[in-house]
Amino acid sequence: MKTRAHDAEVPPPAADRGPEPAEGGEPACLLHLVCPDCGRLADERGARTCSRCGAPLPDSGP
Template sequence: MTTHGREAEVPPPAADRAPEPAGGGEPVCLLHLVCPDCGRLADERGARSCSRCGTPLPDSGP
């Protein structure tokens, strides 16, 4: 197929394209700052308990 003397650009098949980045959201590395009871995100990275309800936050790892 030609358009004004040039070949039309055909996008590559889906398997050949890089995945589209997900829109919005926080990175997974912040999950340890989400209160398991009320869902509030901690204000500080070093927080050990929820500032809203006082529930201890999950451990950040080993």
């Protein structure tokens, strides 16, 4: 049986692909929430200082 070139580009039917990935969740990079002094991840997104050592977080400015 011969296959045509465009047959390889057609995605499988939805039933054969499996579940769709969930939307939302954490962003790919959380580096702006990591304390530069002790390495702890901030407890909240709007945090300006580290809850462990009190150092300012990178995105909080001077």
